[in-house]
Amino acid sequence: MRNTTYTETSVIEVMKGSLEWINRCKLFILDIDGTFYLSGKPFNGSKLFYETLLKTGRKLVFLTNNSNRSINSYLEEFRELGFELTREQIVTAGIATAEYLFEEFGPKRVYVVGTEEIKDEFRRVGHILVEDEPEIVVVTFDLTLTYEKIKKATIFVSRGALFVVTNPDLNCPSIDGPLPDAGAIASVIRKASGVYPNIVFGKPEPKLIDMIIRRHALSPNETCVVGDRIYTDILAGIRSGTFTVLVLTGEATAEDGLHGPVKPHLIVQDIGILAKFIS
Numbered sequence: 001m002r003n004t005t006y007t008e009t010s011v012i013e014v015m016k017g018s019l020e021w022i023n024r025c026k027l028f029i030l031d032i033d034g035t036f037y038l039s040g041k042p043f044n045g046s047k048l049f050y051e052t053l054l055k056t057g058r059k060l061v062f063l064t065n066n067s068n069r070s071i072n073s074y075l076e077e078f079r080e081l082g083f084e085l086t087r088e089q090i091v092t093a094g095i096a097t098a099e100y101l102f103e104e105f106g107p108k109r110v111y112v113v114g115t116e117e118i119k120d121e122f123r124r125v126g127h128i129l130v131e132d133e134p135e136i137v138v139v140t141f142d143l144t145l146t147y148e149k150i151k152k153a154t155i156f157v158s159r160g161a162l163f164v165v166t167n168p169d170l171n172c173p174s175i176d177g178p179l180p181d182a183g184a185i186a187s188v189i190r191k192a193s194g195v196y197p198n199i200v201f202g203k204p205e206p207k208l209i210d211m212i213i214r215r216h217a218l219s220p221n222e223t224c225v226v227g228d229r230i231y232t233d234i235l236a237g238i239r240s241g242t243f244t245v246l247v248l249t250g251e252a253t254a255e256d257g258l259h260g261p262v263k264p265h266l267i268v269q270d271i272g273i274l275a276k277f278i279s
C-alpha cells in the first residue's frame with residue numbers, strides 16, 4: 001500500500017497499482033447524489049465521465065440508496081440534463097427492496113412510510129398497500145413524512161409486523177445541506193417501539209452490486225464502484241470484491257479515505273478527474 005498525492009490532477013492513490021487496475025474495469029457502478037450530481041445539478045466532470053465511458057465501450061449503471069423516486073422520474077431527469085439512459089442503467093434501493101420482498105414473501109399487506117411515487121412502485125411489483133394491520137412495514141426516504149406515519153409504523157412493528165428499511169443512510173446530501181434519510185426515520189421508529197429492523201436493504205449490503213455484476217455477465221475484478229460515502233458506497237464495493245473509487249464531491253474527505261478503517265483503492269477529486277485515467 002502507498003499514499004501518493006498528485007496535487008496537479010487532484011488524485012490520491014491509496015492502493016499500489018490502482019491507476020492500472022482502473023483500466024481493466026468494464027463496468028462502472030456509480031452513486032448519484034454527491035457523486036454524479038448534487039440536487040439535480042451535475043458536477044463539472046460528470047459529462048466528461050459519461051462521454052468517456054461511451055467512447056471506450058464501458059458499461060455504466062447508477063446505483064442509489066435514494067428510495068423515494070421511480071426509475072421513470074430518474075430517466076426523465078437525466079434526459080433533461082442531456083444524458084440518455086435505459087431502465088437497466090438505474091437501480092434504486094427502494095424499488096430493489098420492493099422486488100426483493102415480493103420474491104421472498106410473495107404478495108403481502110405492506111405499510112410504506114414513503115412518497116406516493118415509491119408507493120406506486122410497490123403496487124407495480126405486486127404488493128398490497130394498506131393503512132391498517134400490515135404484515136410488513138417499509139421505511140423509505142420520505143419527503144412527505146408526517147407524525148401520523150411515524151406513529152402508525154411504530155405501532156405496527158411493535159405488534160409484530162416485519163420491519164424493513166430500504167437503506168441505512170442517516171442523511172441525503174443536498175445543495176442546502178443534509179436531509180434526514182431512511183436510516184434517520186427508521187431510528188425514530190426503532191427507539192419508540194424498541195424493535196430493531198429485520199431487514200436493511202441498500203448499500204453497504206452487497207446484494208445489489210452482486211446482482212448488477214451478474215446481469216452484465218462480468219466478474220468483480222472487472223467492476224468499479226464509485227461513490228462519495230465510505231460506509232455505504234465504498235464498503236459495498238469492498239464487500240463485493242470490486243475496485244473502489246472515492247470522490248470528494250460529497251460526504252467523505254481525503255482524510256477519511258486515507259486514515260479510516262475502510263480504504264478505497266483510489267481517491268479523486270471528482271469523476272471528471274477519474275475519466276482522465278480511463279484509457
